[in-house]
């Protein structure tokens with residue numbers, strides 16, 4: 304049962320699409336208001352677990368932490384940092400009382416959850432205008448499903464988006480992309496797409512290609528597609544300020560950019576230099592921006608990633624020395640770290656100095672900050688719906704609840720550290736609780752230098768995340784799967800992903816079409832597993848227990864009921880795994896997974912590209928009797944819940 308309590312006059316976030324009854328007051332929280340904020344408090348019992356908050360630092364159980372919803376471009380993925388790129392203001396209390404609460408406001412929100420052992424949840428919404436959605440009844444899992452249902456149908460990617468992809472900040476020319484394709488194909492490692500980072504652009508301008516590097520982009524797209532590889536360009540939020548250039552001129556004429564205090568267009572310094580931000584909170588601006596992707600779809604592109612949409616900016620028109628690059632550089636050099644705090648202040652001043660036209664309502668950016676990225680995803684998605692007659696790949700860095708209807712997310716600039724593999728393991732169930740099914744992290748890590756062991760273990764985990772993309776930053780070591788010596792282990796593990804595709808695709812599509820989670824905590828189904836965060840349920844049949852520790856030849860695994868253990872070493876080897884704790888060896892070139900009792904896991908033949916996807920001859924592992932296989936053509940929008948074929952042993 305879901306109901307909402309309305310405070311003040313909330314702006315439209317479109318997070319929830321379901322019709323929801325209005326309640327008079329908050330059922331579970333003590334509410335206090337002052338001129339600037341509304342505070343919600345709930346007394347925790349010592350055994351209560353608090354779930355949710357999607358993409359945040361901390362654990363799956365959010366107890367003991369302080370988290371701030373304020374979308375931030377930050378590579379500091381440590382517990383010292385309260386804000387990442389997204390705001391997912393949904394929590395679930397699971398204990399003596401079980402309920403969910405979604406604080407629907409794009410303003411800054413502070414969550415203190417048993418912070419400093421306060422014994423309470425304290426949520427401060429820094430606005431007087433918000434809707435509190437409260438969900439009562441059932442288990443934590445049912446509470447999450449109720450939210451997901453209320454958000455509305457999740458984004459449905461094409462089959463190829465479930466393939467494996469390679470990316471790096473730094474691939475510049477056709478030659479670079481061909482070399483990656485060759486590297487994979489010559490080594491027999493599967494690959495479905497390569498992402499194009501900002502280096503493809505002409506002077507970092509969206510909707511442009513560097514013509515020296517890409518003399519005929521349409522021909523290049525089709526050449527790569529002929530090899531089974533899609534190219535996926537990045538699109539940044541800001542449009543370069545450049546009189547005479549068509550996208551800029553159009554935006555100025557149509558008035559689709561955000562305004563500054565004086566009524567002009569707000570200027571922010573990002574990759575291309577001075578930019579204007581499209582007003583993604585305005586429906587006309589969204590329609591305009593979405594239509595711009597014709598530039599790419601005309602050239603044959605079918606997938607995109609949207610970046611810098613917190614929105615990130617290096618400086619803005621209210622920064623000191625705004626137009627003088629040398630002066631700004633000098634400040635950076637002279638003041639080092641002190642500059643950092645100053646930059647944060649300048650960033651805030653920037654956010655407080657530009658305005659949206661929310662279809663007639665003028666709002667200060669700062670007050671609706673957390674909506675920006677999700678609304679960019681919406682603009683792109685609604686544009687692509689019109690431009691293409693089939694599904695597309697789309698994932699974004701910034702998001703707000705509701706954006707899952709339009710695209711997926713990746714979790715930004717992590718680094719090549721074991722802690723960030725574990726963070727990826729924690730993010731997946733939390734994102735799923737908030738409706739973000741199509742998600743993943745930069746496999747191998749964005750910052751820093753990955754090594755063979757970390758990449759293999761990371762791949763063995765991302766083999767189960769819908770978005771499985773190896774991505775790294777500009778000056779890091781080569782991170783493609785064929786750059787780490789003997790490629791056999793990489794071929795095997797990425798190969799496993801493709802053998803599991805019938806299951807992964809089918810489970811994802813069923814979850815998306817039935818308002819369910821694709822990845823969930825083990826405790827959502829087995830209460831005895833409460834507290835276990837390094838094992839997950841993937842779809843309806845599988846439990847995984849990834850190895851996330853350096854030098855470990857295996858790990859301890861809790862098996863909550865009798866299951867079938869499957870060791871993949873190029874073949875699937877099944878054995879019984881009785882209920883209880885097990886010490887399990889997992890060699891670096893193996894993946895061990897668990898099939899739940901009474902369930903089946905369909906596996907396909909070895910393939911190296913989704914073009915070879917074939918469900919006509921599947922092997923069924925496990926002790927179940929039947930499996931509901933979701934099938935469709937993998938590309939058109941003909942995705943109905945009835946596309947089910949029952950497979951029996």
Ligand code: MIG
Nearest residue numbers: 472500501610700715716776
């Ligand atoms: O300021 O486009 O998170 O994936 O490679 C950095 C360059 C901008 C941040 C993204 C990252 C991407 C990088 N971008």
